[in-house]
Amino acid sequence: EPEVTQTPSHQVTQMGQEVILRCVPISNHLYFYWYRQILGQKVEFLVSFYNNEISEKSEIFDDQFSVERPDGSNFTLKIRSTKLEDSAMYFCASSEGNNEQFFGPGTRLTVL
């Protein structure tokens, strides 16, 4: 069964450093997303991406965040200058259309 994959599973970084989280969505899906979940809190939408551009973004997704689809398979989330409060689990998801979103296993980001 096709699945969304994410690397790395765990990333530790120093405050102020840049991180890139990587995702490979399901191959025939057209919509891609990033969500985050701070430990013990709810899942929060960050951004959706379709047809090589951002279609929606939340207030969390400020100028420190960017997304890119550098090739036909990868979808990345970059945080330019990490803050302590960016520590969270980051989930990538993809969907065929306006229907169920399939989530990847997540990248746990720890900012020290």
Next chain:
Amino acid sequence: GQNIDQPTEMTATEGAIVQINCTYQTSGFNGLFWYQQHAGEAPTFLSYNVLDGLEEKGRFSSFLSRSKGYSYLLLKELQMKDSASYLCAVDPNNAGNMLTFGGGTRLMVKP
């Protein structure tokens, strides 16, 4: 703003039936989703409702009333492995498929 409410915790007995409620107030509505999330894992899709009524899928059913801003997830013949968090999520618009999640209901199934 978007507001999605669901109980924080519920406990039920193996073999029983449990209903997890969700109420929502959102700027728009393009469908309601239920996801299951085991601790430390990713959410996995359970059901999707966009029209009023009941959707049944095996031991899981989900109900939607758009006029009341209300949904429930019904789990039958509970098993120990059903112990998890159940997340209610609403897509409030038709543009970017952005899911707004509730805080989740942590279900504990006891023998």
